[in-house]
Amino acid sequence: MKKPELLAPAGNLEKLKMALLYGADAVFLAGKSFGLRAFSDNFTEDELKEGVEFAHSLQKKAYVTVNIFPHNEDLPTLPDYIRYLSNCHVDAVIVADLGVYRIIREVAPNLPIHISTQANNTNWSSVLFWQELGANRVVLARELSLADITVIRDKVTIELEAFVHGAMCISYSGRCLMSNYFTDRDANRGQCAQPCRWKFSLVEEKRPGEYYPVMEDERGTYIFNSKDLCLLPHIPELINSSLNSFKIEGRMKSVHYAATVIKVYREAIDAYVNDPNHYSVKAEWLEELQKISHRAYTSGFYFNKATQEDQIYGTSSYEQTFDFIGLVKNYDPTTKMATIEQRNNIKVGQEIEIMQPGKPNFSQVITEMFDIEDNSISTAPHPQQLLKMRMRQEVVEYAMLRREVPKNA
Numbered sequence: 001m002k003k004p005e006l007l008a009p010a011g012n013l014e015k016l017k018m019a020l021l022y023g024a025d026a027v028f029l030a031g032k033s034f035g036l037r038a039f040s041d042n043f044t045e046d047e048l049k050e051g052v053e054f055a056h057s058l059q060k061k062a063y064v065t066v067n068i069f070p071h072n073e074d075l076p077t078l079p080d081y082i083r084y085l086s087n088c089h090v091d092a093v094i095v096a097d098l099g100v101y102r103i104i105r106e107v108a109p110n111l112p113i114h115i116s117t118q119a120n121n122t123n124w125s126s127v128l129f130w131q132e133l134g135a136n137r138v139v140l141a142r143e144l145s146l147a148d149i150t151v152i153r154d155k156v157t158i159e160l161e162a163f164v165h166g167a168m169c170i171s172y173s174g175r176c177l178m179s180n181y182f183t184d185r186d187a188n189r190g191q192c193a194q195p196c197r198w199k200f201s202l203v204e205e206k207r208p209g210e211y212y213p214v215m216e217d218e219r220g221t222y223i224f225n226s227k228d229l230c231l232l233p234h235i236p237e238l239i240n241s242s243l244n245s246f247k248i249e250g251r252m253k254s255v256h257y258a259a260t261v262i263k264v265y266r267e268a269i270d271a272y273v274n275d276p277n278h279y280s281v282k283a284e285w286l287e288e289l290q291k292i293s294h295r296a297y298t299s300g301f302y303f304n305k306a307t308q309e310d311q312i313y314g315t316s317s318y319e320q321t322f323d324f325i326g327l328v329k330n331y332d333p334t335t336k337m338a339t340i341e342q343r344n345n346i347k348v349g350q351e352i353e354i355m356q357p358g359k360p361n362f363s364q365v366i367t368e369m370f371d372i373e374d375n376s377i378s379t380a381p382h383p384q385q386l387l388k389m390r391m392r393q394e395v396v397e398y399a400m401l402r403r404e405v406p407k408n409a
Contacts (some may be wrong), residue, residue, distance in 0.1 A: 003273045004239060004246050007063075007161065008262050011251040013043065015258050016051045016062075021357045021398050022259040023266030026061035027051075028094060030251070034066045034074070034081065049088045061091040066104075067098050067116040086111045092136060105134070112136040117163070122148070124155035131158040139247065142168065142229075146302045149241050159244040166249025166263055168226040168300060225282045230289060230297035233281050235268045243371070256324035257292045259400060260355065264288045293323035325352065325402035329386070331394065338395055339372075342385040346401070348378045352392070356399035364392040 006404050008019035010027040019027050024072060029051060030042045043051060055062040062084055068074065078100065086108035093111060095101050096118035104111055114137040115121065115130050122141045130138050137159035140149060144162070153160060203210065229249070231238060238246065246269070248261055264285045274277045287298070296319070325344040331337070340346075346366070353363045367376070370388040380387045 001239065001273055001276065002242070003162075003269065004243055005061075006262065006265055006269060007245050007247045009166075009248055009251040009253065010051065010062075011042070011253070013047045013051055015255050017054060017399060018255045018259045020055060020058055020060050021260050022061070022262045023357065024248075024262045026063060026091070026245075026250075027055060028063045028065060028247075030045075030065045031081065031085075032071070034068050034078065034100075045084060048090075052088050052090055055091075056089070063092045063094055063114060064090045065094045065116070066100055067096040067118050068095050068100075069118070070100060076102070078103055082108050082111070090238075094139070101133070101135075114139060114159075114161070117141055124152040127152050127156050127160070129156060131156050137161055137244065139163075143301050145304075146234075146237060146241055149243065152385070153242050160237075160242075161227060161245035161247055162164075162243050163249055164231040164238060164246040165229055165265065167295070168229050168298070226295075227298035228295045229300045231299060231302060231334045232264065232268060232285060232289065234302065235265075235272050235281075235297065236276065236279065239269070239272060254293065254324060255327070256400060256402065259357075259398075260288055260292045263357070264356070281387075291320060293320045295319065320405065322353065322404055324400060324402050326387075328356075328395050328397055328399040328401070330397055331391065331399075333394060336390050336394075337370075337388050338391050338399075340387050340389055340401060342380045342382065342387060346380040347406060350403055352401050352403050354355075354393070354395060354399055354401055356396050359375070359396075362393050 005025045006023065007026045007028060008024035010016035010019055010029040016027050016029060029048070031048055032042050032044065038234055052062045066082070068076070068079075082104050084092070085351055091112065092114045093104060094114045094116050095104065096116035101113060104113060113135045115135050117139040119126075119130075119138075120141045120143075121127050121130070121138050122143055127138045127140075135158065139161045144152075149160070149162065215216070244399070248258075248264065248265065250257055250261070268281070268285055271282075323344050325346050326340040326342050329339045329341055331339075346352075346369070348366050348369055351363060351365050355361045357400075366389060368390065370382065371377050372386045374388070377387065
């Protein structure tokens, strides 16, 4: 049994480091241009180089998205950017457009190429086309079932990657014009405004100004609002399908999201590969996925055709049971004091949970805190304030502190 790659989103350098430290085998990221997440922080050239070097220092990989559908005016600066990526020794670029593919082959012929899900490969013949053209991997369309993936795997030898967790785009393989129409921001050039998450009502042509809910509900309806994909309960089926890479969506999500999801899927994949006969889905894994910001979960297209049960009609809001409140910067084992960077309001008396790479979570009550000059403090209200706190157990750099969201919040 071959262990699949666990591929994590990296919206900025901190998220890249968190994802890799919490168990990802590889990350995908974007520079400031040519990617489909223009409103993520993304990477400057220096940050991109540092991120690739950090991944390689852990013997892991970094892939860079170049997956916009460019217009003519986008092309003049592309060759130099591709040369830069090649000189940074990125492990692959992710593309969707044949014109971009051609330019990459011309200016950096040895640079590995992955074909983006935006290229909507839904059958073995199209995947075989990319294999024959010399691509190294195809990221399969989200509209495929596991049975479809099995057929494709039997017909091709190219690496196959598929999304296993994260937000679902309402449009076919992400090919959407709603953002263009409503906001003049081109989703296929990295500027999606996500109008599919807005509230919609019905207006009859001869009754302007009279808004009717599409369903009989006084709030209107979120008719394009998909649930989030979650395939954690199906790790055995996914591994046995011989997919090469399991992809997590979420370059615009928080570091808390990236670390939590990656840690859960890392533990699940390793548990099944190491002992498939005694594998079971742990309740604590499912509980962890409730702690992060998410919509209700669905298995997408993998096992059944999508129905109204895969949509959320009443709200576009997210759910989460825990807030990320602090990040461990360092730890002194002699004094058992951790230096923490505040990410949300922290107070003495709060019960918190500590999550860290490769170790079980543990909880403790905050009994005392100190500022960086060792003055006793009762609260840390300032954004990214540095403070010190005694820990009940040893912690490592990049351990995360979080607290349960009050039930009436």
